[in-house]
Every structure is written in structure tokens, then in C-alpha cells.
Amino acid sequence: MPTSVALTGASGFIGHAIALRLCQAGLKVRGLVRSSRIIPSLDHSNFTLIPGDLHNIESLKKLVQGCTSVVHCAGTVRGSKRIDFIPSNIQGVANILRVCGSQPSPPRIIHFSSLAAREPSLSPYAWSKREGELLIQQEGESLHWIIVRPPAVYGPKDKALRPLFQLGKKGIALHLGSKNGKFSLIHVEDLTEVILRALERNTIRSAIFEVDDGFPNGYSWKSVFQVINPEIKIHVRVPRRFLWLIGKSNEILSRVFGYMPLFTTGKVAELGHVNWVSDSEDARQQLGWSPQIPLEEGLRHLFTSDSLMLRTKD
Ligand SMILES: NC(=O)c1ccc[n+]([C@@H]2O[C@H](COP(=O)([O-])OP(=O)(O)OC[C@H]3O[C@@H](n4cnc5c(N)ncnc54)[C@H](OP(=O)(O)O)[C@@H]3O)[C@@H](O)[C@H]2O)c1
Numbered sequence: 001m002p003t004s005v006a007l008t009g010a011s012g013f014i015g016h017a018i019a020l021r022l023c024q025a026g027l028k029v030r031g032l033v034r035s036s037r038i039i040p041s042l043d044h045s046n047f048t049l050i051p052g053d054l055h056n057i058e059s060l061k062k063l064v065q066g067c068t069s070v071v072h073c074a075g076t077v078r079g080s081k082r083i084d085f086i087p088s089n090i091q092g093v094a095n096i097l098r099v100c101g102s103q104p105s106p107p108r109i110i111h112f113s114s115l116a117a118r119e120p121s122l123s124p125y126a127w128s129k130r131e132g133e134l135l136i137q138q139e140g141e142s143l144h145w146i147i148v149r150p151p152a153v154y155g156p157k158d159k160a161l162r163p164l165f166q167l168g169k170k171g172i173a174l175h176l177g178s179k180n181g182k183f184s185l186i187h188v189e190d191l192t193e194v195i196l197r198a199l200e201r202n203t204i205r206s207a208i209f210e211v212d213d214g215f216p217n218g219y220s221w222k223s224v225f226q227v228i229n230p231e232i233k234i235h236v237r238v239p240r241r242f243l244w245l246i247g248k249s250n251e252i253l254s255r256v257f258g259y260m261p262l263f264t265t266g267k268v269a270e271l272g273h274v275n276w277v278s279d280s281e282d283a284r285q286q287l288g289w290s291p292q293i294p295l296e297e298g299l300r301h302l303f304t305s306d307s308l309m310l311r312t313k314d
């Protein structure tokens with residue numbers, strides 16, 4: 001197990017949970033944070049904030065200094081065109097690789113991709129995550145790397161799935177995906193355990209791991225809403241064409257008002273895909289990891305608290 005880990009994306013939904021878990025496990029974490037904003041929950045004695053950006057090579061050098069592993073979790077999840085995703089998801093990866101490769105003893109890289117990378121033609125986001133993976137794979141054996149492909153991740157501070165789950169809790173099931181679609185989910189804390197195991201098993205290299213919460217053969221939206229609220233009465237199936245119109249309108253509005261949209265036509269294409277089921281067999285076997293938080297438990301916690309469970313005490 002390394003003692004000092006560099007982490008990008010420490011201010012984000014997943015990166016923040018990873019930072020807390022690694023600190024709690026006794027690792028020294030050097031976290032890249034873009035703005036100089038204070039993140040009170042990261043006020044842990046094992047956490048060192050490195051102000052910087054994926055495009056600032058000097059800050060990246062400072063970040064990886066003395067670290068034997070880099071967890072690269074920073075990425076852009078919002079945007080409508082390829083150009084929105086290129087800087088963080090592709091150039092950012094290239095910069096991380098460059099800085100790691102220039103170290104006298106290059107650190108091992110654990111890179112956050114996405115299940116979306118399996119289907120790069122669906123959306124600019126999916127394309128950018130695949131391109132990021134390709135850059136890493138091109139390193140071949142010259143750098144030690146692992147790629148993790150999470151499915152949809154939920155948990156405290158998530159801004160994508162949580163509103164939909166909360167609507168379900170109130171009795172309205174909004175079906176956004178394909179009727180026949182199946183998908184995997186994972187609670188953010190199960191994902192943090194994947195990273196801990198990957199850090200521990202430091203001989204594993206050149207591997208891509210898909211992960212999930214252990215629900216066999218994937219969820220349908222119906223089965224998820226059944227868990228959220230068995231009493232649910234109102235099911236709203238939004239037609240694909242209407243979803244596309246909402247995505248398109250959001251893209252136009254984002255250009256007018258200058259924000260990065262989450263719900264786009266690309267997202268609609270991703271939602272329409274029928275197979276987002278992870279195959280976590282390799283992760284289980286090679287990392288000796290298994291998910292611990294079934295959807296029922298993850299949701300129970302999500303609906304009652306805004307903070308992580310962090311129930312595994314080291
Ligand atoms: N959430 C999911 O369901 C999911 C599923 C599969 C894969 N992933 C992947 O997991 C990773 C984290 O996602 P998330 O959901 O945690 O997203 P998030 O909450 O938007 O966090 C993204 C993080 O990346 C940082 N970042 C982005 N561009 C950066 C740059 N140029 N320089 C430095 N930092 C930068 C952000 O910093 P700021 O706080 O300054 O913006 C933030 O800390 C991403 O790579 C995403 O593709 C997420």
C-alpha cells in the first residue's frame with residue numbers, strides 16, 4: 001500500500017468521497033483543487049490541498065511529487081460538444097501522463113473512465129472518455145496504469161441521479177431511459193473501496209475494471225423505482241423525441257446563458273442505449289473486492305443524510 005497518494009478532482013462528487021476514504025484509511029492524500037476555495041469537509045490532517053488545474057503543468061508536478069500512485073478522478077461531465085470535453089477528459093489525461101512519465105520513478109496511475117467509454121459513438125462525453133482511455137493504453141508497459149469504468153454512481157452530493165431518486169420517493173417515477181434498457185449502479189462508497197483495493201494490489205497493471213453494486217444482470221428503471229418507493233403510483237414515461245427536445249433546448253440555453261449543460265442530446269442518446277450493465281468479475285477476482293452497499297441501503301442513507309456513511313473504520 002502506498003503511503004502518499006495524489007488525487008485529482010478532490011472537490012468533485014466522487015473525488016471528494018475518495019479523498020475522505022483514503023485519509024480515513026491512513027494514507028496521506030495530496031488533492032488537486034482548482035480554485036482556492038475552502039472545502040471544510042476535507043479539513044483532515046492527512047489531506048494536503050494542492051491548488052491547481054489539469055492544464056497547469058507546474059501544479060501537476062507539485063501534486064505528484066513524492067507520490068507512488070496517482071488517482072486521476074478529475075473530469076468534465078457537463079457539456080454538449082466534443083470541444084467542451086476535450087480540455088479535461090483528453091488534454092488533462094495527456095498532461096497527467098506527461099508529468100507522471102517525467103518523474104524519476106513514475107507513479108502508478110489509477111484512471112477514472114466511465115462505462116460510457118464502451119460506446120464512444122453515442123455522445124461527445126462517451127467519446128472523450130474513450131479517447132482518454134486510449135491515451136493511457138498507448139503508454140503500454142512504460143507506465144503502470146489501471147482504468148476503472150464506473151456505471152452510474154449515486155450517493156451524497158451527486159447532482160445527476162439524486163433529484164430523480166428524490167422525485168421517485170415523492171411518488172413520481174420519471175422514466176427517462178429506454179423501456180428495455182438495463183443498467184448497473186454503484187454507491188460512491190463502494191467505489192472508494194475499489195480504489196483502496198487497487199492501491200493495495202500494486203502489482204496489477206494494464207487492466208480495465210468495470211464495477212457495480214452486485215445486482216445481477218442490471219436494473220430496469222421500473223425495478224429501481226420499485227426499490228425507491230414500492231407505493232409509487234405515478235409513472236411518467238417521457239417519449240424519446242420529447243427528451244431530445246429538452247436536451248436540445250438546454251444546449252441552446254446553455255450557449256445563451258453561458259453554463260455547461262448536464263442534460264443534452266448526447267445524454268438522451270446515452271439514456272436510450274439498452275445495455276449499461278457492468279461486468280465486475282475481473283474487479284472482484286483481481287482486486288479481491290466486492291460491493292457492500294445494496295441499493296436499498298444506499299437509498300435509505302441517501303434519503304436521510306447528506307454525508308457519507310464511511311462505515312469502514314480502519
Ligand atoms: N458521476 C458518475 O455517475 C460517473 C460515472 C462514471 C464515471 N464518472 C467519472 O468520474 C469522474 C468524477 O466524476 P464526478 O461525478 O465526481 O464529477 P464532478 O462532481 O463534476 O467532479 C469533477 C471533478 O473534476 C475536477 N476538474 C474538472 N476539470 C478539471 C481541470 N481542468 N483541472 C482540475 N480539476 C478539474 C472538478 O473540479 P471543480 O470542482 O473545480 O469543477 C471536480 O473536482 C469523472 O472523470 C467522470 O467522468 C462519473
